[in-house]
Amino acid sequence: MGLNRLDFTIIALYLAGITLFGLRFRKRQRSLRDYFLADRNIPWWAIALSIVAAETSTLTIISIPGLAYDTNLSFMQVVMGYVLGRVIISFLLLPHYFHGDLYTAYELIERRFGRSLRSLTAGLFLLTRAAAEGVRVYAVSIVVTIALGTGEIASIAIITALTLIYTFEGGLAAVIWTDVVQTVIYIGGTLVGLFTILHLVPGGWPAIHSLAAGAGKLRVFDFTPDFWRPYTFWAGIIGGTFLTTASHGTDQLIVQRLLAARGQRQSVTALLSSGIAIFFQFGLFLIVGIMLWAFYQVPSSHFGKADRIYPTFIVSQLPHGISGLLIAAILAAAMSNLSAALNSLSSSSMIDFYLRGNPQIDERRRLYLSRLSTLIWALVLFGLAILSLHKVGRVVEVGLQIASVAYGALLGVFLLGVLTKRANQNGAMFGMLCGFVTELYIWLAAPVPWTWYVAIGTVITFIVGYSASLLFADRSPTT
Numbered sequence: 001m002g003l004n005r006l007d008f009t010i011i012a013l014y015l016a017g018i019t020l021f022g023l024r025f026r027k028r029q030r031s032l033r034d035y036f037l038a039d040r041n042i043p044w045w046a047i048a049l050s051i052v053a054a055e056t057s058t059l060t061i062i063s064i065p066g067l068a069y070d071t072n073l074s075f076m077q078v079v080m081g082y083v084l085g086r087v088i089i090s091f092l093l094l095p096h097y098f099h100g101d102l103y104t105a106y107e108l109i110e111r112r113f114g115r116s117l118r119s120l121t122a123g124l125f126l127l128t129r130a131a132a133e134g135v136r137v138y139a140v141s142i143v144v145t146i147a148l149g150t151g152e153i154a155s156i157a158i159i160t161a162l163t164l165i166y167t168f169e170g171g172l173a174a175v176i177w178t179d180v181v182q183t184v185i186y187i188g189g190t191l192v193g194l195f196t197i198l199h200l201v202p203g204g205w206p207a208i209h210s211l212a213a214g215a216g217k218l219r220v221f222d223f224t225p226d227f228w229r230p231y232t233f234w235a236g237i238i239g240g241t242f243l244t245t246a247s248h249g250t251d252q253l254i255v256q257r258l259l260a261a262r263g264q265r266q267s268v269t270a271l272l273s274s275g276i277a278i279f280f281q282f283g284l285f286l287i288v289g290i291m292l293w294a295f296y297q298v299p300s301s302h303f304g305k306a307d308r309i310y311p312t313f314i315v316s317q318l319p320h321g322i323s324g325l326l327i328a329a330i331l332a333a334a335m336s337n338l339s340a341a342l343n344s345l346s347s348s349s350m351i352d353f354y355l356r357g358n359p360q361i362d363e364r365r366r367l368y369l370s371r372l373s374t375l376i377w378a379l380v381l382f383g384l385a386i387l388s389l390h391k392v393g394r395v396v397e398v399g400l401q402i403a404s405v406a407y408g409a410l411l412g413v414f415l416l417g418v419l420t421k422r423a424n425q426n427g428a429m430f431g432m433l434c435g436f437v438t439e440l441y442i443w444l445a446a447p448v449p450w451t452w453y454v455a456i457g458t459v460i461t462f463i464v465g466y467s468a469s470l471l472f473a474d475r476s477p478t479t
Helices: 005-023 032-040 044-054 058-070 076-092 107-112 115-148 152-200 204-214 233-249 252-259 264-296 306-317 322-357 363-388 395-419 425-445 450-471
Strands: none
Touching: 005 152, 005 322, 032 152, 032 252, 032 322, 032 363, 044 152, 044 252, 044 264, 044 322, 058 115, 058 264, 058 306, 058 322, 076 233, 076 264, 107 115, 107 395, 115 152, 115 252, 115 322, 115 363, 115 395, 115 425, 152 204, 152 252, 152 264, 152 306, 152 322, 152 363, 204 264, 233 252, 233 395, 233 450, 252 264, 252 322, 264 306, 306 322, 322 363, 395 425, 395 450, 425 450
């Protein structure tokens, strides 16, 4: 069927509208506290929706349905771990973040261990977040190319440029409030897509349920004691818990939002509420994938990649207007995730590195350099996205794998800091190196499922780091 003028109009109005909406926050940015923490004046419900948007990229919306198309609902076991991880963060890490005036997660590491380890953890975040985000930005090109036919590089450039405009000008306040709007758009759009598929499949939901149940597509739990399978109950719960404890407790992308809350209690409420929302959201995306399987009933290889199934369905099967709305919804997820990455990368670059060596510069200069840093990171992510073209498989798993390679080492160091008193900087750095090298080896050379990456890296970092601390001289503060 393809898109028509109505669809293109809806997409254009969305892109222009969200960019102009984000620009409304420019006048509020007078200091780094305004630019990177929104003056710590964001209500919990907005932070909750922003957290959901920040961890939901285009690859989530297009790849999770593709995953369900190829398999079943067993990914929900990982999502259960996502919820449990949030509970752990609320009690274990958030009290430490609100003890003092912190801008980044890695300031906590300096307070506990020292400057060198802070630089190491922040540097690892910048490296792996940029790499993982490059894959996510690349995922945008899959959708835009199918929908608009603009070509992959042009598609990436359009979304990157528009997102940069309001992130550059409005800082974290613009990021969070545009996230709120974009979350409503892509969840609403996905619901519209779900009900549309129901009407397109003869027999509706009863027919879909019958087909899916007969093929084992509705299976959620898999208690098979097989370490080498990525989506068993044990891998899902344990792996999902470790992954979320690391991503939401040590990654500046999420921690920055938690620090923007009006207090610790609101931050906890936002984090736990986002867990409920993310559980519903992943269930929705997976059900869409099952319904697409019932509609097409052909192997995913028929589409080239499983990631292309949902965008292809939108463009070729949905009525005009609805297809434009759903493409806009997918772009909403892409822009919200990209804006989150740009602001968090910029904040860590400035706070954890540049300003430590140049504390004397005035507030106006700091704000200018922070915006310049945002621009530089946009160019970096654009370049990494282009390098990702034709070099990745199912994008949601590739993105999670790249992020997970660093998360175990980061979480292990944070746990050494908050759970022990005898761990010191030298030992923690050695443990972190061992954990990261192990995860890198697993990723590149061992057939270990990605769901175990963070758990393995965390345990190795913690055990080696604590043991090494007993051997190395303690030259860092322990309070």
